[in-house]
Amino acid sequence: xxxxxxxxxxxxxxxxxxxxxxxxxxxxxxxxxxxxxxxxxxxxxxxxxxxxxxxxxxxxxxxxxxxxxxxxxxxxxxxxxxxxxxxxxxxxxxxxxxxxxxxxxxxxxxxxxxxxxxxxxxxxxxxxxxxxxxxxxxxxxxxxxxxxxxxxxxxxxxxxxxxxxxxxxxxxxxxxxxxxxxxxxxxxxxxxxxxxxxxxxxxxxxxxxxxxxxxxxxxxxxxxxxxxxxxxxxxxxxxxxxxxxxxxxxxxxxxxxxxxxxxxxxxxxxxxxx
Amino acid sequence: xxxxxxxxxxxxxxxxxxxxxxxxxxxxxxxxxxxxxxxxxxxxxxxxxxxxxxxxxxxxxxxxxxxxxxxxxxxxxxxxxxxxxxxxxxxxxxxxxxxxxxxxxxxxxxxxxxxxxxxxxxxxxxxxxxxxxxxxxxxxxxxxxxxxxxxxxxxxxxxxxxxxxxxxxxxxxxxxxxxxxxxxxxxxxxxxxxxxxxxxxxxxxxxxxxxxxxxxxxxxxxxxxxxxxxxxxxxxxxxxxxxxxxxxxxxxxxxxxxxxxxxxxxxxxxxxxxxxxxxxxxxxxxxxxxxxxxxxxxxxxxxxxxxxxxxxx
Numbered sequence: 001x002x003x004x005x006x007x008x009x010x011x012x013x014x015x016x017x018x019x020x021x022x023x024x025x026x027x028x029x030x031x032x033x034x035x036x037x038x039x040x041x042x043x044x045x046x047x048x049x050x051x052x053x054x055x056x057x058x059x060x061x062x063x064x065x066x067x068x069x070x071x072x073x074x075x076x077x078x079x080x081x082x083x084x085x086x087x088x089x090x091x092x093x094x095x096x097x098x099x100x101x102x103x104x105x106x107x108x109x110x111x112x113x114x115x116x117x118x119x120x121x122x123x124x125x126x127x128x129x130x131x132x133x134x135x136x137x138x139x140x141x142x143x144x145x146x147x148x149x150x151x152x153x154x155x156x157x158x159x160x161x162x163x164x165x166x167x168x169x170x171x172x173x174x175x176x177x178x179x180x181x182x183x184x185x186x187x188x189x190x191x192x193x194x195x196x197x198x199x200x201x202x203x204x205x206x207x208x209x210x211x212x213x214x215x216x217x218x219x220x221x222x223x224x225x226x227x228x229x230x231x232x233x234x235x236x237x238x239x240x241x242x243x244x245x246x247x248x249x250x251x252x253x254x255x256x257x258x259x260x261x262x263x264x265x266x267x268x269x270x271x272x273x274x
Numbered sequence: 275x276x277x278x279x280x281x282x283x284x285x286x287x288x289x290x291x292x293x294x295x296x297x298x299x300x301x302x303x304x305x306x307x308x309x310x311x312x313x314x315x316x317x318x319x320x321x322x323x324x325x326x327x328x329x330x331x332x333x334x335x336x337x338x339x340x341x342x343x344x345x346x347x348x349x350x351x352x353x354x355x356x357x358x359x360x361x362x363x364x365x366x367x368x369x370x371x372x373x374x375x376x377x378x379x380x381x382x383x384x385x386x387x388x389x390x391x392x393x394x395x396x397x398x399x400x401x402x403x404x405x406x407x408x409x410x411x412x413x414x415x416x417x418x419x420x421x422x423x424x425x426x427x428x429x430x431x432x433x434x435x436x437x438x439x440x441x442x443x444x445x446x447x448x449x450x451x452x453x454x455x456x457x458x459x460x461x462x463x464x465x466x467x468x469x470x471x472x473x474x475x476x477x478x479x480x481x482x483x484x485x486x487x488x489x490x491x492x493x494x495x496x497x498x499x500x501x502x503x504x505x506x507x508x509x510x511x512x513x514x515x516x517x518x519x520x521x522x523x524x525x526x527x528x529x530x531x532x533x534x535x536x537x538x539x540x541x542x543x544x545x546x547x548x549x550x551x552x553x554x555x556x557x558x559x560x561x562x563x564x565x566x567x568x569x570x571x572x573x574x575x576x577x578x579x580x581x582x583x584x585x586x587x
Contacts, residue, residue, distance in 0.1 A: 069294060113297060118554075119554065120517035121519075126299055126551045130547075226418070229418055241424045244422070247422065258413075
């Protein structure tokens with residue numbers, strides 16, 4: 001776990017730097033004054049980049065730069081929350097099921113198969129649709145679908161680790177199940193879970209944008225990147241920057257996350273082999 | 275035969291589970307689902323009538339039985355808005371989705387096979403690296419980003435293709451390209467890996483030593499052996515085509531099941547939403563299970579799996 005990010009290839013470190021900057025924007029974006037983000041000025045409708053701020057203005061004359069900044073806190077915040085909940089919920093379930101085995105284990109596997117019977121985003125779209133559009137419901141919908149890979153990973157690893165001598169030793173020394181799982185099993189599977197979370201983050205950012213784009217995610221006027229894309233779609237002909245700016249933001253962050261995740265996977269595989 | 279029966283039983287069980295989840299969707303609507311469907315300001319009498327019509331005034335177990343007995347007869351209920359059978363609405367939208375998915379699939383294969391084989395033959399050279407970068411970009415680009423870029427390029431700048439709608443073969447090009455793009459990127463990497471593996475085998479060296487040209491030998495010998503795993507991956511990708519279709523159809527106003535789903539969500543026509551979700555999940559599960567069955571038949575080395583294979587995590 002320690003030094004997970006040390007000694008990665010240059011591309012991965014660049015990706016890490018990009019993500020750090022995105023994270024800074026995301027954290028500070030929440031503190032932006034509402035007046036900046038939502039200020040409507042129809043005289044500056046669809047002004048190009050340079051005319052209004054670095055990225056121009058949207059169909060209501062709102063500054064795209066400010067909205068993008070606030071959007072970073074929404075889009076990345078929702079994605080990060082979904083990843084966190086999925087990881088916590090999924091790995092806890094997987095750990096317990098893997099350690100207990102039996103009916104609980106079978107039930108968990110069936111439930112996971114059920115969730116995976118819905119292709120890609122379909123279940124998340126359906127859940128978000130019935131729960132109603134809001135940031136919290138988006139996190140719920142994405143987490144309800146996202147926990148499965150963590151549970152599978154944690155379950156497999158818990159089974160593997162459970163056969164190790166030191167676990168048997170800890171058990172015979174009187175360690176109870178919660179203590180055993182948290183102190184002895186979890187540290188051993190933390191690295192693959194972190195890697196999984198990194199890869200999941202890219203997927204979660206895309207999923208949040210897709211949900212907002214389809215109108216079942218974060219509702220307007222909140223400037224989620226997907227919602228900005230969706231709102232600007234009708235102006236693709238007369239003011240393409242309204243679409244291209246949020247699209248570029250999504251692409252850059254997702255690509256950086258994927259590059260970092262791939263490097264972490266490779267590193268993990270190398271450690272495993274040696 | 276017993277293996278097949280076990281397979282069929284597992285598929286049916288999975289479908290029943292999927293139907294159960296979809297049944298409970300409507301009960302996740304906060305408050306009274308009937309009131310939510312009619313929107314604010316609906317008369318209480320209308321809400322009560324709709325509640326009765328949907329069977330929401332019955333005990334949950336009776337609703338559940340009604341849902342399943344309807345399902346067995348192919349009855350998914352009626353649209354809240356148009357009062358027409360949901361099944362009819364789905365079947366009406368189905369041809370458009372099939373056309374789009376098949377076109378995207380063929381386009382993806384047509385792009386992925388030549389680029390994958392070329393990358394394998396030029397392994398480690400600039401062409402390989404360039405194709406790798408292109409494919410990474412393709413996988414990282416969601417439909418709703420690639421679509422506007424393609425529209426800008428081909429409809430606006432070049433004026434070649436229509437922006438949206440379904441009007442003849444030309445209108446199919448941009449939606450199919452959008453939908454096929456990420457699949458082509460993924461499939462191209464699969465083809466490359468599969469062909470690279472075959473190029474390392476002795477029969478390929480033998481073909482070369484007989485004086486055959488590398489490209490011809492790769493196509494004649496390696497192609498045949500590399501094909502089955504590629505077909506399996508392609509088959510499993512049909513599922514992601516279905517979800518991709520939801521976004522793509524919405525962008526291009528393509529009148530398929532995906533657009534029907536999103537429109538029904540916007541109109542709060544939740545019976546149609548249920549029907550669309552159920553239909554797509556059923557198709558996805560059955561296709562995956564069939565591919566799984568096919569693999570175990572084609573390649574006796576694969577362990578016969580008892581259940582349908584779950585999709586990519």
